[in-house]
Amino acid sequence: MAGRHSCREVTGRLPRPRPVGHRLVGPPGTPSSVWTPATTPLGVLHAMAVEGQLVEVLPRVWVAADLVGDPAARAAALVARLADEGALRPAAPGARPHLPAGAVVGLAAAAWVHGCPVPPRRVDLLVPLRTGPRGSTARCRLRRVPAPRAGSCERGGVAVSGPTRTLADLRASADAEDLAVLAWAEEHLTPSSTCQPGAS
Secondary structure (H helix, E strand, C coil): CCCCCCHHHHHHHCCCCEEECCEEECCCCCCCCEECCCCCCHHHHHHHHHCCCEEEEECCEEEEHHHCCCHHHHHHHHHHHHHHCCCCCCCCCCCCCCCCCCCEEEHHHHHHHCCCCCCCCCEEEEEECCCCCCCCCCCEEEEEECCCCCCEEEECCEEEECHHHHHHHHHHCCCHHHHHHHHHHHHHCCCCCCCCECCC
């Protein structure tokens, strides 16, 4: 049919990522493990997924297949998801988006970064109490807390609540939709879980 192409035909005509060793180098301005339609044509992303090179881990966010469970790749994927829906803006055109100053990924999204198999429906950001009027969106909920960076760690340059705090916050949350995540966290997130400490 005119205008229709197979995946291989489409990917053969559009720019493709270049392999470096066994890894793919992502588009400029993004972590090499994370891909979105903002930087790569959607047809190319779908074709690469069909070929087993990428996996869509969150809506409209793909990571290299060999990094699906990597905490740094998952943290970067959360930031990319928020940027894709307009909840985050890059500091300058072409720059990588990043979390607002002092913000920390928390609750179910943090559990996913730490290995939970349940992808988060939204990203909870722990932010300082005096954070301005920026509001929550469908995919991003701000939680103003006294010390968002207490018990946090870094995953690929993204601040994430550490295992102990993530478990405590999930226990304290009244969100029934996170019960499956809490059940996973009760079994897997322990004080002995490792995470590089962040600023407190």
